Amino acid sequence: MVFGKKQSSPGVPSSGGSVVGATTIEWDPQFKQGNVMWKVPRLIRFGDNIVVREDEIAVFYRDGKVLTYFDQPNRYALTDFNAPIVGGLLKFFTGVQQQAEVYYLQKRFLDGKFGSTQPYQFVDPVFGIVNLRVFGEYRYRVSQPENFINQFVGTFAAETAADVEARLKEQMVILVYNALGKMKSQGLKVTDLAANLTNIEQLVLATSPDHFGQYGVEINKVSGLTISLPDEVQKAIDTRSEMSVLGVNYLQYQAGQAMVDAAKNPSGGAGAAAGVGVGLGAGVGLGYAVGGQFAQGFAQPPMKACPSCGAMIPANSAFCPSCGANLSTAKQQASVVCPKCGTAVQAGTKFCPNCGTQLSQEKKCPNCGESVSPTAKFCPNCGKALTQ
Numbered sequence: 001m002v003f004g005k006k007q008s009s010p011g012v013p014s015s016g017g018s019v020v021g022a023t024t025i026e027w028d029p030q031f032k033q034g035n036v037m038w039k040v041p042r043l044i045r046f047g048d049n050i051v052v053r054e055d056e057i058a059v060f061y062r063d064g065k066v067l068t069y070f071d072q073p074n075r076y077a078l079t080d081f082n083a084p085i086v087g088g089l090l091k092f093f094t095g096v097q098q099q100a101e102v103y104y105l106q107k108r109f110l111d112g113k114f115g116s117t118q119p120y121q122f123v124d125p126v127f128g129i130v131n132l133r134v135f136g137e138y139r140y141r142v143s144q145p146e147n148f149i150n151q152f153v154g155t156f157a158a159e160t161a162a163d164v165e166a167r168l169k170e171q172m173v174i175l176v177y178n179a180l181g182k183m184k185s186q187g188l189k190v191t192d193l194a195a196n197l198t199n200i201e202q203l204v205l206a207t208s209p210d211h212f213g214q215y216g217v218e219i220n221k222v223s224g225l226t227i228s229l230p231d232e233v234q235k236a237i238d239t240r241s242e243m244s245v246l247g248v249n250y251l252q253y254q255a256g257q258a259m260v261d262a263a264k265n266p267s268g269g270a271g272a273a274a275g276v277g278v279g280l281g282a283g284v285g286l287g288y289a290v291g292g293q294f295a296q297g298f299a300q301p302p303m304k305a306c307p308s309c310g311a312m313i314p315a316n317s318a319f320c321p322s323c324g325a326n327l328s329t330a331k332q333q334a335s336v337v338c339p340k341c342g343t344a345v346q347a348g349t350k351f352c353p354n355c356g357t358q359l360s361q362e363k364k365c366p367n368c369g370e371s372v373s374p375t376a377k378f379c380p381n382c383g384k385a386l387t388q
């Protein structure tokens with residue numbers, strides 16, 4: 001005989017409750033921990049005793065509908081026609097149908113985790129379709145026992161606390177996806193996600209009553225939201241932000257990487273001094289990249305120079321395959337030409353990303369295109385108010 005597993009003991013259902021004796025039904029505290037619901041595994045009948053504790057609700061259910069519920073702690077004998085609460089239930093126990101299903105519910109807030117099983121396809125202007133996965137935590141409770149059993153447990157045929165939690169998690173993921181869709185329509189990009197996690201949590205929390213209210217569930221906290229990007233997208237974003245922090249273009253960045261690599265893996269070549277090794281690595285990196293551009297230039301005739309990094313790229317590119325710059329945006333924004341090296345640079349850039357020359361702080365009137373002083377509030381040519 002094996003006594004270790006309580007779940008396999010006769011009379012104790014795997015869903016985490018217990019039926020004590022023949023006629024007394026109660027939710028055993030040892031099975032209750034963290035479980036929002038326990039469906040009593042047999043029908044309760046006229047004559048049974050129902051024990052309801054401080055933090056519990058007992059819901060009586062028959063023919064797809066809640067009959068009533070007890071949310072005050074007590075031991076209810078379903079024989080006492082005089083008790084006002086029980087009497088209300090017993091009027092349903094008429095004729096031959098003197099029985100009902102009982103669900104115990106927790107009143108307390110419970111903590112749950114959610115995570116997407118299917119990725120969310122986020123269409124980003126630079127990266128195209130990006131598969132996102134979301135994870136997070138939430139705190140919830142049953143706020144309306146009748147709605148919870150009728151609309152949630154009944155509708156989704158949930159039998160156990162695990163069924164309920166699985167369904168809540170799916171709904172939480174849907175809310176996060178809805179929030180992402182809403183913020184995306186307002187211009188959110190993949191590169192903005194990390195900085196907006198708290199905003200997304202707040203939006204999910206704010207929209208939760210509309211979504212969960214109908215199910216009798218209240219969400220009072222959403223936290224720990226994580227949105228994971230595919231590795232190659234995350235790497236591109238990291239590269240771009242490093243480039244922007246360092247103030248370098250892609251070629252310079254590559255050269256820097258080559259130096260880092262060379263330092264990490266000193267070539268076995270005849271014990272060359274470290275300094276020589278680094279210099280060689282940088283030179284090889286640059287030479288390789290420039291050679292690659294020329295080779296591409298001959299292979300594919302319609303090419304243009306990336307305004308951000310100068311790489312020769314296919315003329316119809318929506319973004320630069322070399323540095324990741326968004327060319328559709330770059331086209332709309334006025335650009336200036338570096339007076340020293342001729343690189344096209346986005347207007348407002350303080351230093352040429354190619355040669356480092358300090359650029360004139362002049363800006364252009366968006367209305368007439370006239371060059372104006374950066375401090376000018378109105379265009380001296382056409383009179384238009386200039387913002388910022």
Ligand SMILES: [Zn+2]
Pocket residue numbers: 250306307308309310311320321322323324325
């Ligand atoms: Zn580029």
Ligand SMILES: [Zn+2]
Pocket residue numbers: 338339340341342343352353354355356357
């Ligand atoms: Zn320059």
Ligand SMILES: [Zn+2]
Pocket residue numbers: 365366367368369370379380381382383384
């Ligand atoms: Zn103007």
